[in-house]
Amino acid sequence: MSVHSILDVAIKVLLADPSASLGDVAKAAGVSRTTLHxxxxxxxDLLVALAHDAYDRVDKAMTDAQLDVPGEDVVAGLERAITALIPLGPRIEFMYRQIGLDDVPDLVTRYEQSGEHLLRLIQRGQEAGKLRADLPxxxxxxxxxxxxxTAWEAISFGRLAPLDAPKLVMTTVMRGIGT
Amino acid sequence: MSVHSILDVAIKVLLADPSASLGDVAKAAGVSRTTLHxxxxxxxDLLVALAHDAYDRVDKAMTDAQLDVPGEDVVAGLERAITALIPLGPRIEFMYRQIGLDDVPDLVTRYEQSGEHLLRLIQRGQEAGKLRADLPxxxxxxxxxxxxxTAWEAISFGRLAPLDAPKLVMTTVMRGIGT
DNA sequence: GATCGAGTGAACACTCATGTTCAGAAGTGT
DNA sequence: ACACTTCTGAACATGAGTGTTCACTCGATC
Incomplete structure (x- = not known):
């Protein structure tokens, strides 16, 4: 059982039950508690490692989405970002729900940085007149x-097909729900 | 210390630290652990009581918002609903984060019912052509x-003024972020 | 085949929240 | 003043998770 597999399983278990014991995690990962320790x-330490792994993937997804190409269409960039983020749903949900990691300086820093790519894209969109400038x-x-x-939740409830999510999110966010 | 005050304090404490002990809750509420027990x-039992209290308030807010008046403007109803929900932010956040209450049938039922008012309003809005019918x-x-x-989070971070929230949510949701 | 590293299961001490009990204090009503 | 209720602080047993150690097994490597 590789390190990444352990983290994958740990995310799932701790997401289903945040109070799961390390014994539960180890068992689910097919590993002895001793090895996990x-x-x-x-x-x-495990929680911090999970958080770092999640941030690693978010960072990679944002980099891969090429949000910083100046000439390109902002809206297309947003859609690529959303598409890349959807598979990371469980990990982001985990980050979101886990409390008690606020006191780890590294993670706070990474949290603040994680939105930077998108924020710059948004600012460019506002300057280019593609996004509303009357909103902060x-x-x-x-x-x-x-x-x-919201989309990720709908997916995890089985109400939304993963492949439908990006377009649904984009049209909703861009045009709103009004006619 | 009245029952409601205890629940209020309990929400705050458990939201700040979901793993807080009953001793912490009791101390924060100015009550002995024995009394709390x-x-x-x-x-x-405490968590279930907190959940019921939260649902009670949501139900009351939705009823007070008069969403079922047939003739009235759907958009105005939505804004009243949002406005009424903002103050319930902490409680709803608590419901959202607490796991382990899924196996309480009463709470599952209440959860399903809690969105009914808004859902009917939305359906009316779609039929009246006020809300997009191409979205589920x-x-x-x-x-x-x-x-x-999202608005509640921004408020709790101190980035958004509570009184600004309803209008901001409405314009964003109705018109979207695109130009 | 011997050696080394990684993993295993079992046992251990330790901490901490929990739930319970109880005698006494504080307050309320008559 | 008295009876009654509520709250309190303290003590207790219990259970569960945690972190640690250790002897043992297994597989790969030399």
Missing amino acids: KRYATRH DWWILATLEGSFY | KRYATRH DWWILATLEGSFY
Whole structure:
């Protein structure tokens, strides 16, 4: 069982039950508790590792989405970002729900940085007249993240097909629900 | 210390730290742990009581918002609903984050019912041509709830003034972020 | 085949929240 | 003043998760 597999399983288990014991995690990962303790000395260490792994993937997704290409269409960039974020749903949900990681300076820093790519894209969109300039940029970012999260929830409930999500999010966020 | 005050304090404490002990809750409420145990025999009982209290308030807010008046403007109804929900932010956030209450049939039922008022309003809005009919009603509902939640978060971070929230949510949700 | 590293299961001490009990204090009503 | 209720602080047993150690097994490597 590789490190990544363990983290994958740990995310799932801890998401289903945040109070799951390390024994539960180890069992689900097909690994002895001793081995788990060898990799992550304490529960806190495991949580931090999970958070870092999640941020790694978000960062990679944002980089891959090529949001910083100046000439390109902002809306297309947004759609690529959303599409890339959808598969990361479980990990982001985990980050979102886990409390007690606020006191880890590294993670706070990463959290603040994680939205930077999108925020710059949004600012460019506003300057280019593609996005409403009467709304604060941070609010637009929060709205985007919220809509993505709503989509992820709908997917996890089985109500929304993953492949339908990006377009649905984009049309909703861009045009709104009004006629 | 009245029952409602205890629940108020309990919400705050458990929201700040979901793993807070009953001793912490009791101390914060200015009540002995023994007394707390007398009112709520187990931790689970307390959580269920908190959930019911939250649903009570949501139900009351939705009823007070008069969403079922047939003739009235749907958009105005939505804004009243959002306005009424904002103050319930902490409680709804609590409901949202607490896991382990899924196995309480009463709460599952109440959860399903809690969105009914808004859903009917949305359906009326779609029929009246005020809301996009090309989007599923449940998705519009989820979008509304998500945007409300985004606003609540911004408020709790101190970035958004509570009185500004309803209008901001409405314009964002109705018109979207695009130009 | 011997050696090394990684993993395993079992046992252990430790901490902490929980739930319970009880005798006494504080307050309320008659 | 008295009876009654509620709240309190303290103590207790219990259970569960945690972190640690250790002897053992297994597989790969030399």
